[in-house]
Amino acid sequence: MKVVAYSIKPFEKEFLAKANQKKHDITLISNPLGPDTAIFAQGKDAVVVFTNDDVSAPVVEKLADLGIKYIATRSAGTDHIDKDAAGKRGIKLANVPAYSPQAIAEHTAALALSLSRHIVKADQHSHHFDFKLDELIGFNFFGKTVGLIGLGHIGHATAAIFKGLGCKVIAYDVVTPADTQGIEMVSLEELLKTADVISLHAPLTPQTRHLINKDTIALMKPGVMLLNTSRGALVDTAAAVDALEQGRIGYLGLDVYENEKGLFFEDHERDTNHDPLLARLMAHPNVIVTPHQAFLTNEALQQIADQTIKNLDQWQNNKCVGNACVCAKNCRVVPVNIETTVN
Structure with missing residues (x-):
């Protein structure tokens, strides 16, 4: 799967690389997702975002027009994502509901x-x-x-x-x-x-x-x-x-x-x-x-990376991830409480 990951900090790279094991072609960029940076998703299947990224309806529309089918957030919270807009365009969503x-x-x-x-x-x-x-x-x-x-x-x-x-x-x-x-x-x-x-x-x-x-x-x-x-x-x-x-x-x-x-x-x-x-x-x-650092431990960062890659794996294998799936046909709106399966 071809992926672009937004708002990547230097310390995240090793955790994502360890989790990915070169399974997916992931482009890591430090820029946050927004109206002006959505273009970086051109030619990709999925985007990976974080809590401060702009995943509002206008941005979701731009991503959908670029052919994005999946949005995975490296967070438990999903309030930064316009779920209605994603549902209407058939974009599947996943989060990391439980990490350390x-x-x-x-x-x-x-x-x-x-x-x-x-x-x-x-x-x-x-x-x-x-x-x-x-x-x-x-x-x-x-x-x-x-x-x-x-x-x-x-x-x-x-x-x-x-x-x-x-x-x-x-x-x-x-x-x-x-x-x-x-x-x-x-x-x-x-x-x-x-x-x-x-x-x-x-x-x-x-x-x-x-x-x-x-x-x-x-x-x-x-x-x-x-x-x-x-x-x-x-x-x-x-x-x-x-x-x-x-x-x-x-x-x-x-x-x-x-x-x-x-x-x-x-x-x-x-x-x-x-x-x-x-x-x-x-x-x-x-x-x-403190600057939103409660999640910032080695253990949590690796679990976030592991679950993010697992979400991509399941999508690539055409498996819906818990309630975080919007079917390509007869799209339904993603429920407010997005859940994903976690081992």
Whole structure:
């Protein structure tokens, strides 16, 4: 299969090469997919994209006109893909629904512990030989209530870590999973009102966009810790900044940002103008922002590459991949929750 992979970072190449074993003719380019770069897909069967690529309806139309039959994303989330447009043009889609959930869970815990013990501030002070303990008082997680919004693979992995720290773990999900051992399922309102720490592990859909907003923040405990390692637009950033300034949110750890497209994954240090909302957010000492790196472990990168190549393999063998298949005839629209088979 002839493939072009967009938004490839240098560190991804070895993982994809190991997974591919020269089975597919893959052109790796660093350019993101967009209206001006869709032309690079000419003569290809498939494109491979990432979360910050533009896979909107106009771009999908251009890809379809170029003869693209398949779009594979190197991510679990699929909100960057216009599924209706792909379905109408008979383009098959696949994602990587489960890859090292421990990578995301461990990064979530790292944000939580770094915030609670002021690790960033302590490190900065120590590098200047300032070893005072002022302003470094933290809190124990033991005995605290951690609320997880979303209890899929990553939610379960996160729950295991916090249970290991001695926390009571509660969770809200629109669908109660089969395995909830040691986790109390509650309503969203109860979770918001009772959790000392709230961690988001939900997909971005029209229903979950700005799930964390002025009204839901008002239900939370004053001084709550809020963590988001899923999708940036789950949080209304302006409302979160206001809540930080009012003391409603005591700690905020973000690995994602609702306006990160075109910003994250690149060096913007020398830009004349910085995103004013993000700058306002990061001016708070009780905020940690990381650049969408929760997935960035050797294990996760190899699993992402392996599943991406497996998706291409199955397409090449004319096998639909779970629910991520749009039949060439009598096309149906791809369901919102794209799933693929995973070994």
